[in-house]
Amino acid sequence: MFTRAVTVLIAVLCLADVSAFAQPQSAGPSGAILFENVRIFDGKSSTLTGSMNVLVRGNTIDRISKDPIPVDRSANTRIVAGGGRTLMPGLIDAHWHAMFVRPTPAALLAGDIGHLNLVAGAEAADTLMRGFTTVRDVGGPVFGLKQAIDEGVIPGPRIYPSGAMITITSGHGDFRQPFEVPRVIGSPQSRGEQTGAAMIADSPDEVRVRVREQLLQGASQIKLTAGGGVASPHSPLDVSTFTEPELRAAVEAADNWGTYVTVHAYTSASIRRAIAAGVKCIEHGHLMDDETAKLIAEKGVWLSTQAFPDEMAEVFPPGSLERLKARAVFAGTDRTFTLAKKYKIKTAFGTDILFSPQLAPRQGELLAKLVRWYTPAETLIMATATNAELLTLSGERNPYPGKLGVVEQGALADLLLVDGDPIANIDLIKEPAKNFVVIVKDGKIFKNTL
Numbered sequence: 001m002f003t004r005a006v007t008v009l010i011a012v013l014c015l016a017d018v019s020a021f022a023q024p025q026s027a028g029p030s031g032a033i034l035f036e037n038v039r040i041f042d043g044k045s046s047t048l049t050g051s052m053n054v055l056v057r058g059n060t061i062d063r064i065s066k067d068p069i070p071v072d073r074s075a076n077t078r079i080v081a082g083g084g085r086t087l088m089p090g091l092i093d094a095h096w097h098a099m100f101v102r103p104t105p106a107a108l109l110a111g112d113i114g115h116l117n118l119v120a121g122a123e124a125a126d127t128l129m130r131g132f133t134t135v136r137d138v139g140g141p142v143f144g145l146k147q148a149i150d151e152g153v154i155p156g157p158r159i160y161p162s163g164a165m166i167t168i169t170s171g172h173g174d175f176r177q178p179f180e181v182p183r184v185i186g187s188p189q190s191r192g193e194q195t196g197a198a199m200i201a202d203s204p205d206e207v208r209v210r211v212r213e214q215l216l217q218g219a220s221q222i223k224l225t226a227g228g229g230v231a232s233p234h235s236p237l238d239v240s241t242f243t244e245p246e247l248r249a250a251v252e253a254a255d256n257w258g259t260y261v262t263v264h265a266y267t268s269a270s271i272r273r274a275i276a277a278g279v280k281c282i283e284h285g286h287l288m289d290d291e292t293a294k295l296i297a298e299k300g301v302w303l304s305t306q307a308f309p310d311e312m313a314e315v316f317p318p319g320s321l322e323r324l325k326a327r328a329v330f331a332g333t334d335r336t337f338t339l340a341k342k343y344k345i346k347t348a349f350g351t352d353i354l355f356s357p358q359l360a361p362r363q364g365e366l367l368a369k370l371v372r373w374y375t376p377a378e379t380l381i382m383a384t385a386t387n388a389e390l391l392t393l394s395g396e397r398n399p400y401p402g403k404l405g406v407v408e409q410g411a412l413a414d415l416l417l418v419d420g421d422p423i424a425n426i427d428l429i430k431e432p433a434k435n436f437v438v439i440v441k442d443g444k445i446f447k448n449t450l
């Protein structure tokens with residue numbers, strides 16, 4: 001037994017050793033990067049600075065200065081001549097599903113998990129190349145993908161994983177067909193559960209088990225579906241799902257681990273019940289009323305919402321119930337953002353792109369859409385410093401200790417060099433391939449076309 005444990009340990013150590021050298025070729029040297037002559041959007045201020053110099057050392061921003069920063073101009077310090085371009089924090093998507101972006105719903109359930117992981121890996125590289133250096137993953141089996149990215153095996157964003165989204169029998173995320181019921185506790189799991197996409201729980205005790213299983217695997221926050229959803233076959237939009245004691249059980253289990261629960265919820269009733277149970281963040285909120293928006297603000301709860309494009313409904317077949325539900329939700333977008341502004345709700349930006357390799361390249365465009373309700377500066381602040389503030393709710397379970405979403409001394413070096421001024425011209429973020437000329441994550445250069 002002891003020998004076997006030692007063998008396993010040695011195997012693990014060897015793997016760790018190998019991965020340390022398996023950096024993507026596009027990554028820069030792990031020494032220092034000096035950005036000369038850049039104007040800074042710091043993630044918080046609505047104006048750019050004048051010309052500055054920024055030194056990155058290791059994975060953090062070491063120094064920001066108007067005056068030239070003297071460095072050892074040896075091979076290990078990469079100098080980037082900014083030419084007056086804008087240096088800004090990497091973008092953050094607060095509602096992402098790294099495993100669900102490209103496959104169809106059918107492929108997700110029927111596909112080989114190895115294939116799904118490789119597809120998600122390719123998408124993660126593209127996500128980073130769009131300037132999204134961090135995503136908050138609110139459901140899906142991303143622990144392996146996250147590990148591969150963190151080890152440098154493949155390029156990709158930082159991932160704040162929720163693991164499986166937790167739902168009830170018949171709830172959003174229960175992808176079973178009617179012939180698969182009844183479920184007997186202890187019987188083999190449904191396909192959706194086997195893949196780790198979603199887990200079903202129908203009592204406070206079951207909820208506790210499912211929450212703790214995600215925490216065991218490294219979840220930085222917990223996601224429950226508190227009401228009906230668009231993409232699930234047997235989940236009407238108007239329903240509330242978990243009871244308050246069930247939601248409370250999840251909140252308590254997460255709280256014991258120093259982190260928090262976020263819930264998928266569109267309707268006022270499901271949002272109110274979640275808030276009563278101690279949930280700290282609402283995903284979506286598109287069907288909420290004025291009073292509920294006011295309650296969210298009063299309780300200091302976060303709203304992580306999305307400006308869904310109409311085309312997103314088209315991933316579902318014409319005439320399908322899913323497409324009708326999508327249209328009903330999307331009709332609430334304008335009211336949701338208007339209420340969020342009216343009550344000054346702490347609002348996070350996310351895209352929730354699902355099952356659509358066509359939409360994924362438009363991730364930045366979905367951010368730029370927010371100028372319908374916010375100024376360009378407010379829009380960029382939301383996707384950087386504000387989203388980063390939401391991430392801090394993970395407390396000790398934060399997988400990336402350090403400051404994200406800002407350009408300031410001591411912060412983690414996730415940086416974009418933009419060819420132009422994104423506050424004056426927000427459209428620049430719609431075309432990251434052309435306009436993000438340098439992309440740095442964790443102090444490493446993943447793109448440099450200068």
Ligand SMILES: [Zn+2]
Binds near residue numbers: 097138
């Ligand atoms: Zn989602």
